[in-house]
Amino acid sequence: MKNTALTHIHESLGAKMLPFAGYNMPILYEGVNTEHETVRNAVGVFDVSHMGEFFISGPNALTLIQKVTSNDAATLTVGKAQYSCLPNDKGGIVDDLLIYKLKEEEYLLVVNASNIDKDWDWISSHNDVKAEMKNVSDDYSLLAIQGPKAVEAMQALSSVDLAAIKYYHFEVADFAGLDDVIISATGYTGSGGFEIYCKNADAEQIWNKVFEAGAAHGIKPIGLAARDTLRLEMGLCLYGNDINDTTSPLEAGLGWITKFTKEFTNSENLKKQKEEGVTRKLVAFEMQERAVPRHDYEIVDGTGAAIGIVTSGTMSPSMNKGIGLGYVTVANSAVDHEVYIRIRKNDVPAKVVKLPFYKK
Numbered sequence: 001m002k003n004t005a006l007t008h009i010h011e012s013l014g015a016k017m018l019p020f021a022g023y024n025m026p027i028l029y030e031g032v033n034t035e036h037e038t039v040r041n042a043v044g045v046f047d048v049s050h051m052g053e054f055f056i057s058g059p060n061a062l063t064l065i066q067k068v069t070s071n072d073a074a075t076l077t078v079g080k081a082q083y084s085c086l087p088n089d090k091g092g093i094v095d096d097l098l099i100y101k102l103k104e105e106e107y108l109l110v111v112n113a114s115n116i117d118k119d120w121d122w123i124s125s126h127n128d129v130k131a132e133m134k135n136v137s138d139d140y141s142l143l144a145i146q147g148p149k150a151v152e153a154m155q156a157l158s159s160v161d162l163a164a165i166k167y168y169h170f171e172v173a174d175f176a177g178l179d180d181v182i183i184s185a186t187g188y189t190g191s192g193g194f195e196i197y198c199k200n201a202d203a204e205q206i207w208n209k210v211f212e213a214g215a216a217h218g219i220k221p222i223g224l225a226a227r228d229t230l231r232l233e234m235g236l237c238l239y240g241n242d243i244n245d246t247t248s249p250l251e252a253g254l255g256w257i258t259k260f261t262k263e264f265t266n267s268e269n270l271k272k273q274k275e276e277g278v279t280r281k282l283v284a285f286e287m288q289e290r291a292v293p294r295h296d297y298e299i300v301d302g303t304g305a306a307i308g309i310v311t312s313g314t315m316s317p318s319m320n321k322g323i324g325l326g327y328v329t330v331a332n333s334a335v336d337h338e339v340y341i342r343i344r345k346n347d348v349p350a351k352v353v354k355l356p357f358y359k360k
Contacts, residue, residue, distance in 0.1 A: 001022065001023065002023045002024065002050075002138075004023060004024075004025075004047055004049035004141060005049060005141050006047045006049065006141065006203055006204065009204070010026040010221070013029060013221060015221070016029075020224060021112070021113035022050075022113070023050040023113060025047075025223075026047060026223045028223040029220070029222070029223055033317045035220065035222045035223060035225070036226040036229050036230060036318070038147065038222060039147045039226065040191050041148065042147050042149050042219070042220075043146070043147035043148075043150045043193065043214055043217050043218065043219045043220075044146055044219065044220050044222035045143055045145050045146075045210060045214075045220070046143065046144040046222050046224070046227055047143060047221075048142045048143070048195075048227075049142050049200075051111070051137075052110065052111040053135075053136050053137050053140045053142075053197070054108070054109040054111065054119075054120065054123070054133060054136070054137070055106065055107070055132075055136060056106075056107045056133055057103075057106040057132045058105055058130070058131050060129035061106065062074065063131065064123070064129050064131040065109075066262055067129075068086055068265055069084040069097070069099065070249055070257055070264055071083065071257040071258070071259055072259040072261050073101075073107070074262070076099065076101040077101060078102070079171065080101055081099065081100045081101075081168045081170055081184060082257075083186075083257055084097055084099055085097065085243070085254060086122060087248075087266045087267075087270065088245060088266065090245070090246075091266065091270070092244060092245040092246045092248060093243050093245065093247060093249060093252075094119060095118070095239055097112075097119070098110040098186055108182070110142075114239070116135070116137050139199060140198065140200065141202075141203035141206075142195060143210065144189075144195045144196075145195070146188075146189045146192070146193035147189075147193055149217045149218070151192070151193070152217065153214040154194075157175055157176045157177075157209055157213050158173055160173040160175075160183065162194065165184075165194065166185060167186075170184035175198075176206045176209035177209065178198065178206065181198050181202075181206075182195075182196070182197035182198075184196075184197065189230040190230065190236075190360075196210075228314070229316065232316075232323065232324075232357075233319070233323070233356065233358035234355070234356045235357060237252060237282075237325075241295055241311045241325075242282060242311040248273060250270060250273050250278050251278045251282060251327065255274065278330065279330060280308065280329055281328065281333040282311070283325070283326060283327075283333050284323070284324070284325055284352065284353050284357060285324055285326065285350040285353060286321055286322070286353050287348060287349075287350050288348075288351055289349060290321075290322070291343055291348045292313065292322045293322050293323075293341045293350070294310060296310060297310040297313065298310075298342040299326050299328055299339050299342070299350075300339070300340045300341075300342055301332060304340075307332045308326050308332070308339075310325070310326040310341060311325050312325045312326075313326075319358065322350075323357045335354050336352060337351070337352045338350070338352075
C-alpha cells in the first residue's frame with residue numbers, strides 16, 4: 001500500500017482511511033453530506049496525489065499524443081489543458097486523461113491512479129517515434145482546492161490573478177511561497193476552484209499554507225467519498241464505473257472528445273460506429289421515488305425486460321434524491337423516458353434526464 005506525502009496529516013485529522021487504487025487514501029473526515037456541502041458552498045481540499053503524471057517531450061511528443069488519444073491535441077496552446085481518452089484497439093477505452101501543454105515540445109499527461117502502469121505500457125508500446133517519456137507519478141503531489149470561495153481564499157498565496165485562469169487553462173507560477181507550481185482550472189466537482197501540482201517535498205508546506213489562507217473562508221479537508229457524489233451530480237464519468245475497456249467513447253457520450261480530424265488508435269472503427277450509430281448509450285436518470293440506485297443494478301422497462309445496467313448511483317446530497325448513470329438501449333435513451341431500476345426485486349421508477357443533475 002502506497003502513502004501520499006500527506007497521509008500522516010490525514011491520519012492526524014482523524015480521516016477514515018481506506019485502500020484506493022493501491023494507495024492509503026482519506027475517504028471521509030466528517031461525513032459525505034457535510035463535506036459535499038462544504039465544496040458546493042465554500043471551499044474544500046482533496047488530496048488526489050494518487051493520480052498518475054507522465055511527461056512526454058521532444059520533437060515527436062505531439063505525434064505520439066495524437067496517435068494514442070482521441071481528442072485533437074494539435075489545437076492546444078501553451079497554458080491550455082484538454083480532456084481526452086486513450087482508445088484501445090477493441091472499441092473500448094484504456095483510460096481517460098488530461099493533457100497539459102507546458103511548452104512547445106513538452107506535455108503533461110494526468111491519468112487515473114488505478115491505470116498508471118496500464119497506461120504507461122500502452123503509450124510506450126505505441127512510441128515508435130521515440131518521444132521522450134518520463135513517469136513521475138511517485139514524485140508529484142496533487143491538491144484539488146474546490147468550491148466557490150476557492151479563488152478568494154487562495155489569492156493571497158500567488159502573484160497570479162487566480163480569477164483570470166479560465167476553465168481548462170493553467171499557469172506555472174508561484175504559490176504558497178514556492179516557484180514553478182502548476183495552478184490548473186480543470187476541476188472535477190462543478191463548483192469552481194483549481195488544482196495544484198507540486199513535488200512531494202513541497203506538499204506539506206502547500207497544505208499548511210492553503211489551510212491558513214482558507215481559515216476565514218471555512219476551508220475543510222474533503223475525502224474521496226464526497227468527490228464521487230460531487231462528480232456524479234455533474235454527470236462526469238468515472239473510469240472503472242461509467243467507462244472502461246469495453247465501453248466506446250461514443251456510447252459514453254464522449255463524442256465531443258473523439259475527433260476524426262486525425263488518425264488515432266481504432267479511429268477507423270469508431271468513425272464507422274459514429275456513422276452507423278450506437279446500440280446503447282450512457283444516460284442520466286433520477287429516481288421518481290425515494291430509493292438509491294447502485295453500481296451494477298439492472299435497468300428494466302415497464303414489462304420488466306432488461307434494457308441496461310447502472311454504472312454509478314447515489315443519493316444526491318444537493319438535491320436529496322437518488323440519481324445515477326447507466327447504459328441503456330438507444331430506444332430507451334430519450335430525455336423524459338421512463339425506466340425502472342431493479343432494487344432487491346422491486347422495479348423502482350426513474351426518469352431519463354439531461355445533465356448536469358445539479359444546476360447552480
